[in-house]
Amino acid sequence: MPTMTVSGHQYSLNSGNIEAALQGALPEPIHEHFVVINGRRWPPKQVVALVTGLDRADFTSHHARRVLTRLGFPAGRTVTGRGHHTVASGATAPPLSAAYGADERPAPSVETLRPYIGLWVAVCGDEVLVGAPSPKEVVAWLSQHGQRAQSMFRVVDSEQAITGAAPQ
Amino acid sequence: MRFTFRALPAASGGALTPRPVVDITLDGLEAAPIECLLDTGALRTRMSAEIAPLAGIELSGDLTEEFSIAGLKTVGTMARVNLMVTDGTDEFIWDAPVWFCDPWPHPFGLAGLEGFLQHFLVTIHAYHGYLEIEPESELQDS
Secondary structure, eight states: OOEEEETTEEEEOOHHHHHHHTTTOOOOOOSSEEEEETTEEEOHHHHHHHHHOOOGGGSOHHHHHHHHHHTTOOEEEOSSSSOOOOOOOOTTSSOOGGGOOTTOOOOOOHHHHGGGTTSEEEEETTEEEEEESSHHHHHHHHHHTTOOOSEEEEOOSSGGGGSSOSOO | OEEEOBOOBOTTSSBOOOBOEEEEEETTOTTSOEEEEEOTTOSSOEEETTHHHHTTOOOOOSSEEEEEETTEEEEEEEEEEEEEEEOSSOEEEEEEEEEEEESOOSSSEEEOTTTTGGGEEEEEETTTTEEEEEEOHHHHHO
């Protein structure tokens, strides 16, 4: 197991214990830097603080990102503080290009939503702000972090969940 | 006001057919508008009962109805709520009955006749994958 030094302390870290440490936690809002773990974007400092128990003031974002990329997690940086994916392709529909007018707002792509299958998500533009097992947890997270979503819904975990919708 | 159909990942891989949805904001839950499937066959506008307390809505149980949806027997409780839709530029606000249902099988709400469709002129451009809504002129004048 690789040993890494963070803020003068030595830690034995691997991708498995990083992923385990994030179980049950929700990613905080991404301001600039992020790492992708299990398909979700996480602020590097949040991850390293959760894993090591260190105070976030004890290390920098760059250091945290370096630690995590060395463990094999891809990292990225948002341009304006929000993610910038391309607009959802709507792969199974007729061409959607004609639908995009001046008032068009982007939406998360199918691939962006895929890690959240079965979870409630709050989305804003093309970004998933948070995914959690219940709408209550999603709303609590939005409130805690002063965020506002464009839409909240559950990403279906079975195709049957969205068929036969008309009430009798 | 235009809303693009929304695509979701299929659990079995690939993507589900994009569907006509509108994000409806409940008064008291402005931070998280609820995605609602446009359902021209539904008489009511319905959402999960889980949503009501998040918007500070107390379900008194004065007006309830039992019905089946997607093969599931459920109970809906009616509450009048201020609703809002926005495309980021304009916004429409109206007062409507919403039926909060427990249990609720769907991953979104249903925007039906009462509560949504009766308030708007809705044009569905299914081929191009979007819908447009405009407030009914009679409602605007009243």
